[in-house]
Amino acid sequence: MLKTFAVIGDPIDHSLSPTIHNAAYRELDMECTYIAYKVENGELATGIESLKKIKITGFNVTIPHKIEMMKYLDNLDENCKRIGAVNTVFNDDGILRGFNTDMDGFLEPIKRKEIPIKGSRILLLGAGGASRAIIAGFQKENAKDIVIANRTKENGERLAKFSNGIGFNAKPIHLEEMDMLDSKFDFIVNASSLGLNDEKNIIPSSLMDSQTVVYDIVYKPLKTNLINTAKKNNCKIIYGYEMLLGQAIRSFEIWLDQKAPYEAMKRSILGGFG
Ligand SMILES: NC(=O)c1ccc[n+]([C@@H]2O[C@H](COP(=O)([O-])OP(=O)(O)OC[C@H]3O[C@@H](n4cnc5c(N)ncnc54)[C@H](OP(=O)(O)O)[C@@H]3O)[C@@H](O)[C@H]2O)c1
Numbered sequence: 042m043l044k045t046f047a048v049i050g051d052p053i054d055h056s057l058s059p060t061i062h063n064a065a066y067r068e069l070d071m072e073c074t075y076i077a078y079k080v081e082n083g084e085l086a087t088g089i090e091s092l093k094k095i096k097i098t099g100f101n102v103t104i105p106h107k108i109e110m111m112k113y114l115d116n117l118d119e120n121c122k123r124i125g126a127v128n129t130v131f132n133d134d135g136i137l138r139g140f141n142t143d144m145d146g147f148l149e150p151i152k153r154k155e156i157p158i159k160g161s162r163i164l165l166l167g168a169g170g171a172s173r174a175i176i177a178g179f180q181k182e183n184a185k186d187i188v189i190a191n192r193t194k195e196n197g198e199r200l201a202k203f204s205n206g207i208g209f210n211a212k213p214i215h216l217e218e219m220d221m222l223d224s225k226f227d228f229i230v231n232a233s234s235l236g237l238n239d240e241k242n243i244i245p246s247s248l249m250d251s252q253t254v255v256y257d258i259v260y261k262p263l264k265t266n267l268i269n270t271a272k273k274n275n276c277k278i279i280y281g282y283e284m285l286l287g288q289a290i291r292s293f294e295i296w297l298d299q300k301a302p303y304e305a306m307k308r309s310i311l312g313g314f315g
Pocket of ligand 1: 146166167168169170171172191192193194196197232233234235237258259260281282284285286288
């Protein structure tokens with residue numbers, strides 16, 4: 042029987058998820074299809090009803106519904122509870138089960154490349170929803186501490202409070218204060234929106250060397266200005282598309298309980314960039 046999957050959100054027309062998942066189904070010759078479904082702010086309840094009517098097997102949830110979706114779920118996994126947002130739903134015969142794959146998706150390329158996290162020091166740019174999942178991931182993997190650089194002071198402070206609350210030592214700073222940092226970091230992660238619109242990199246090169254992992258979760262453009270700076274400084278690089286791929290793999294495995302075809306999904310993402 043044909044299984045149907047979707048991604049819901051707004052805007053949704055540029056989502057790469059249908060491309061990635063449909064490539065996986067083709068590769069494994071599965072009778073499945075994945076669609077993008079625009080659900081506007083305030084329309085979530087109706088959207089979910091429609092998905093239930095077509096007997097959707099599972100769906101991803103993106104902006105602006107990641108938090109509101111929580112109230113429509115019958116149960117939530119540990120990551121959802123911890124992060125306070127859901128991005129993957131499994132329709133188990135009418136019972137909606139919620140998952141958050143942001144954390145596992147973020148960690149996936151680090152683990153695939155066998156880069157150690159335990160005891161590491163992190164500089165994180167940004168303090169939004171993705172940053173929260175990233176902090177939960179580093180804490181779970183026993184990183185040492187984190188400096189959170191953010192544009193809006195209160196948001197950085199709020200996230201540092203969350204981090205300290207789960208036992209992961211965090212210090213919030215302003216973006217400009219990055220110039221005064223003198224220590225080296227094992228990981229520098231951009232989880233702000235900077236780079237999406239080709240903004241120039243603001244993370245000082247003095248913080249980067251060949252031992253630094255620079256991970257930019259912005260995936261469009263593929264090579265942001267931060268990635269270009271990191272290349273010049275011979276850093277180890279993780280691209281935003283790798284997190285996107287990590288999340289798609291996790292969703293696939295939650296819904297279909299079988300190993301996802303990594304290479305085929307990666308090819309489809311890179312093809313999607315033209
Ligand atoms: N690769 C992936 O799979 C993946 C997954 C999730 C997200 N992302 C990307 O990660 C980014 C953040 O996502 P999110 O969900 O955390 O978004 P969000 O909750 O809206 O947070 C956005 C963050 O970016 C900061 N920011 C926005 N514009 C800025 C500017 N002009 N200068 C400096 N800082 C700025 C915000 O700072 P303030 O607190 O000052 O507003 C905030 O910290 C987005 O670009 C998204 O596309 C990628």
